[in-house]
Amino acid sequence: MKWLFFIVVLICKDLQAQPTLIVLGTVQDAGSPQIGCTKDCCQQLFTRPDHSRKVVSLGLIDKENRSTYLLEASPDIAAQLRLLKKYSNKPHDFPDGIFLSHAHIGHYTGLMYLGKEAANAQRIAVYSMPRMKEYLSQNGPWSQLVSQQNIVLQTLTNEKTVRLNASLDVTPLQVPHRDEYSETVGYLIKGPDKSALFIPDIDKWEKWERNIDSLIATVDYAFIDATFFDAKEINNRDIKTIPHPFVIESMQRFAHLSLNDRRKIHFIHFNHTNPLLIKSSSAVKKVLAAGFRIASMGDVFKL
Numbered sequence: 554m555k556w557l558f559f560i561v562v563l564i565c566k567d568l569q570a571q572p573t574l575i576v577l578g579t580v581q582d583a584g585s586p587q588i589g590c591t592k593d594c595c596q597q598l599f600t601r602p603d604h605s606r607k608v609v610s611l612g613l614i615d616k617e618n619r620s621t622y623l624l625e626a627s628p629d630i631a632a633q634l635r636l637l638k639k640y641s642n643k644p645h646d647f648p649d650g651i652f653l654s655h656a657h658i659g660h661y662t663g664l665m666y667l668g669k670e671a672a673n674a675q676r677i678a679v680y681s682m683p684r685m686k687e688y689l690s691q692n693g694p695w696s697q698l699v700s701q702q703n704i705v706l707q708t709l710t711n712e713k714t715v716r717l718n719a720s721l722d723v724t725p726l727q728v729p730h731r732d733e734y735s736e737t738v739g740y741l742i743k744g745p746d747k748s749a750l751f752i753p754d755i756d757k758w759e760k761w762e763r764n765i766d767s768l769i770a771t772v773d774y775a776f777i778d779a780t781f782f783d784a785k786e787i788n789n790r791d792i793k794t795i796p797h798p799f800v801i802e803s804m805q806r807f808a809h810l811s812l813n814d815r816r817k818i819h820f821i822h823f824n825h826t827n828p829l830l831i832k833s834s835s836a837v838k839k840v841l842a843a844g845f846r847i848a849s850m851g852d853v854f855k856l
């Protein structure tokens with residue numbers, strides 16, 4: 554009888570070999586506390602840091618092939634890779650690939666820790682769109698990572714799927730954003746059972762030629778730009794002039810979705826001023842009461 558129990562345990566373990574997505578950071582590019590901030594939001598954090606306040610990043614674990622991938626190379630990459638290792642049981646911290654969304658500081662500067670002064674990593678695949686690839690290969694210090702083969706650049710094409718294994722793939726979706734040095738993409742991640750959308754930075758939803766509502770209908774999880782909650786954070790300036798979908802705007806836009814679709818939405822990429830970073834805030838209660846969710850460091854999703 555005992556052996557039967559062990560076989561059942563083994564089968565269950567095998568079922569658990571599904572790929573998983575892990576939230577490794579939820580904060581906007583500049584982190585929390587933010588440099589120079591004298592407001593209440595950061596006051597305590599300079600002396601008592603909150604270790605769950607890491608810059609936006611997702612980890613992807615392909616258990617079948619014992620591979621890991623990082624979406625974004627944030628300035629908090631060291632702690633994030635250690636967390637990814639812990640979840641994946643890999644013998645080392647380094648991922649098999651890194652997918653970058655764009656050339657704003659929170660999304661790619663973590664690459665610097667792969668170079669000579671730090672890890673001196675060997676040939677880590679870095680996936681980016683053509684302009685981003687050009688930017689990295691033509692400008693120091695990033696170009697040194699390329700010439701020293703710490704990283705190997707892989708070119709993405711908008712909406713063209715990259716297959717990581719037979720049942721796991723990643724597709725970049727170009728989005729409107731401030732594109733000074735690179736294009737900006739979000740990602741669609743598809744596993745054998747479930748799929749996720751990750752759009753950490755975007756201008757207003759209406760500016761995108763794709764319909765976000767229908768895209769949400771096709772996925773199981775949607776991690777979307779929630780940089781600012783409402784106008785209070787920007788001294789009551791007109792939110793229409795700030796190129797991000799404010800959380801109150803997104804909640805209004807998505808209010809008509811079914812509860813099932815609203816529950817897929819996980820807000821992420823919070824500015825240091827955003828009350829969604831504070832679990833006890835009325836903003837958090839409002840978001841949850843409306844059926845939406847708030848991404849939290851260490852959240853795990855099966856794909």
Ligand SMILES: [Zn+2]
Binds near residue numbers: 581
């Ligand atoms: Zn950002």
Ligand SMILES: [Zn+2]
Binds near residue numbers: 587596
């Ligand atoms: Zn602050």
Ligand SMILES: [Zn+2]
Binds near residue numbers: 655657730754
């Ligand atoms: Zn950005």
